[in-house]
Amino acid sequence: MNDINILGIETSCDETAAAIVKNGQEILSNIVQSQISLHQKFGGVVPEVASRKHIETITAVTQEAFARAALTYQDIDAVAVTHRPGLIGALLVGLSFAKSLAYALGKPIIAVNHLHGHIYANFLENPGIAFPCVCLVVSGGHTSLLYMPSHHEYHLIGETRDDAAGEAFDKVARFLGLAYPGGPSVEKAALQGQPGLYKLPRIFLDRDDFEFSFSGLKTAVMNLWRKLEKSGEADVNNMAAEFQAALVEVLAEKTLHAAKKFQVKTVLLAGGVAANSLLRSTIAEKAQVQGMQVFYPSLSLCTDNAAMIAGRAYVQYMRRDFAGLDLNAYPGLLSL
Amino acid sequence: MLILAVDSATQVAGVALAGRDRVVCEEFVNFKRNHSEILLPKIDRVMKDSQCDWSQIAALAVTTGPGSFTGLRIGMATVKGLSLATGLPIAAISTLDVLAHNVVRSPALVAAMLDARREEVYFSCYDVQDRFPRMLLPMKACPPQQAGREILDLIGATGREQVILLGDGATSYHDYFTDILGQYLIPVSPHVMLPRAAALASLAWEALDKGQLDNSLTVKPIYLRLSEAEYRLQKGVS
Numbered sequence: 001m002n003d004i005n006i007l008g009i010e011t012s013c014d015e016t017a018a019a020i021v022k023n024g025q026e027i028l029s030n031i032v033q034s035q036i037s038l039h040q041k042f043g044g045v046v047p048e049v050a051s052r053k054h055i056e057t058i059t060a061v062t063q064e065a066f067a068r069a070a071l072t073y074q075d076i077d078a079v080a081v082t083h084r085p086g087l088i089g090a091l092l093v094g095l096s097f098a099k100s101l102a103y104a105l106g107k108p109i110i111a112v113n114h115l116h117g118h119i120y121a122n123f124l125e126n127p128g129i130a131f132p133c134v135c136l137v138v139s140g141g142h143t144s145l146l147y148m149p150s151h152h153e154y155h156l157i158g159e160t161r162d163d164a165a166g167e168a169f170d171k172v173a174r175f176l177g178l179a180y181p182g183g184p185s186v187e188k189a190a191l192q193g194q195p196g197l198y199k200l201p202r203i204f205l206d207r208d209d210f211e212f213s214f215s216g217l218k219t220a221v222m223n224l225w226r227k228l229e230k231s232g233e234a235d236v237n238n239m240a241a242e243f244q245a246a247l248v249e250v251l252a253e254k255t256l257h258a259a260k261k262f263q264v265k266t267v268l269l270a271g272g273v274a275a276n277s278l279l280r281s282t283i284a285e286k287a288q289v290q291g292m293q294v295f296y297p298s299l300s301l302c303t304d305n306a307a308m309i310a311g312r313a314y315v316q317y318m319r320r321d322f323a324g325l326d327l328n329a330y331p332g333l334l335s336l
Numbered sequence: 337m338l339i340l341a342v343d344s345a346t347q348v349a350g351v352a353l354a355g356r357d358r359v360v361c362e363e364f365v366n367f368k369r370n371h372s373e374i375l376l377p378k379i380d381r382v383m384k385d386s387q388c389d390w391s392q393i394a395a396l397a398v399t400t401g402p403g404s405f406t407g408l409r410i411g412m413a414t415v416k417g418l419s420l421a422t423g424l425p426i427a428a429i430s431t432l433d434v435l436a437h438n439v440v441r442s443p444a445l446v447a448a449m450l451d452a453r454r455e456e457v458y459f460s461c462y463d464v465q466d467r468f469p470r471m472l473l474p475m476k477a478c479p480p481q482q483a484g485r486e487i488l489d490l491i492g493a494t495g496r497e498q499v500i501l502l503g504d505g506a507t508s509y510h511d512y513f514t515d516i517l518g519q520y521l522i523p524v525s526p527h528v529m530l531p532r533a534a535a536l537a538s539l540a541w542e543a544l545d546k547g548q549l550d551n552s553l554t555v556k557p558i559y560l561r562l563s564e565a566e567y568r569l570q571k572g573v574s
């Protein structure tokens with residue numbers, strides 16, 4: 001059979017990304033134009049600012065993806081695009097662009113769920129992953145646990161009731177005066193500090209379900225910090241360490257609990273927060289004890305990128321799961 | 337040769353295929369703003385109904401705004417994608433120019449106005465005595481009261497006796513403009529009140545003749561307004 005080259009386009013949040021992936025496996029190019037510096041002064045992603053940047057850079061990023069892959073436009077077999085979930089205005093830039101590009105090239109359009117893309121990042125690097133799996137998708141927009149019996153089935157078994165884990169990192173970082181984005185800056189501060197010196201709650205850990213809640217943890221950080229400041233004992237690094245430990249413990253426990261309940265031998269981590277090394281090592285250690293295998297993407301494939309979209313699209317391409325010219329974008333996670 | 341014109345900058349979504357002296361096909365809808373669902377199917381129908389293929393197209397055209405931020409980006413992203421795939425150049429025309437082009441060779445002063453929400457309009461004024469509109473004021477977002485004053489000033493300065501208001505901004509503030517412009521105001525029929533892709537194509541031919549063309553990399557939206565967050569940051573409000 002001929003090789004299948006798929007162009008992926010991803011604009012669901014604050015990265016403008018295009019990538020070409022061969023046969024769902026080989027990354028021929030993976031271009032990510034990050035907007036982080038643009039949103040830094042606002043302390044978080046501003047949807048309208050993100051959309052404006054996407055429309056400015058989408059062409060250059062796509063051209064770069066073709067140039068790096070050394071392919072012409074006619075060499076691709078399909079155009080894949082993230083159509084949900086995400087910032088609606090941002091999604092619509094990539095969606096409109098990808099659809100018309102595919103249309104004018106006479107190629108099929110493949111609509112990819114962003115979360116499926118994140119999960120697929122694991123398969124890009126480890127094609128032999130055995131099903132069924134439990135997947136933890138943790139990012140600035142999502143904290144979801146999924147049960148995945150095959151490449152085509154995703155069952156949402158729990159998600160956050162309020163803040164996403166990455167959002168909690170951002171908010172706490174902002175409160176503690178650490179840089180945006182909060183994930184890397186809190187992790188860095190935590191390395192200098194020690195968990196356990198301050199005591200933060202592990203919320204929902206004692207409950208027998210797969211829901212998460214992080215807004216209470218954020219409030220606990222704020223309350224405790226104000227007390228410590230009054231008594232002159234406030235240490236940013238120790239607070240960062242305890243916050244990270246509390247958040248990771250909840251994520252790890254719930255994930256392992258889900259893996260046991262669904263009797264899987266494989267656990268997948270995905271999303272920007274899956275770049276956190278404490279989360280990786282904690283889940284890996286706990287899983288090993290249970291005889292489970294844990295996979296997580298390399299750092300550059302954890303955060304938003306289009307290679308994961310093009311990769312995931314290959315599975316859909318093989319089933320002829322194509323979208324029409326009327327494909328729309330949706331902010332929500334519907335139809336997992 | 338033909339120009340494929342695409343407009344989704346306002347509640348209107350329109351696609352037209354037009355030669356230099358002939359409109360071949362036009363689809364127009366002024367209904368809900370579900371542009372991302374309907375725009376590309378419209379393009380497909382217009383191409384198919386006209387038995388047109390890309391080799392017959394000389395250029396693409398798009399409205400750059402002002403208008404709804406999301407709407408104009410849907411149109412622009414669509415045209416950027418078409419341009420990248422086909423290598424065709426893009427004529428980028430302001431939505432207000434396209435509106436103004438609905439009135440041709442009239443001695444009346446034409447004010448093009450789009451409802452910008454928040455008690456403002458996107459606005460400019462045009463001389464339309466020639467075949468193509470000539471802009472008399474820089475485009476801006478302003479309260480309708482300011483637009484009204486500027487129109488009256490232009491009437492005073494140019495001695496025009498007639499004013500034609502175009503666009504949904506004129507509709508939204510109809511009573512106000514009727515009050516202040518009184519005897520100068522000439523009512524027009526609804527089919528010229530909204531941006532038309534055929535008018536966009538006509539202006540695009542003009543741009544093509546003058547060599548004023550963009551491509552997928554260079555074409556840029558015109559917002560006339562900062563995003564809310566940038567505005568707040570600039571004002572020092574948080």
Ligand SMILES: [Zn+2]
Nearest residue numbers: 114118139304
């Ligand atoms: Zn993501």
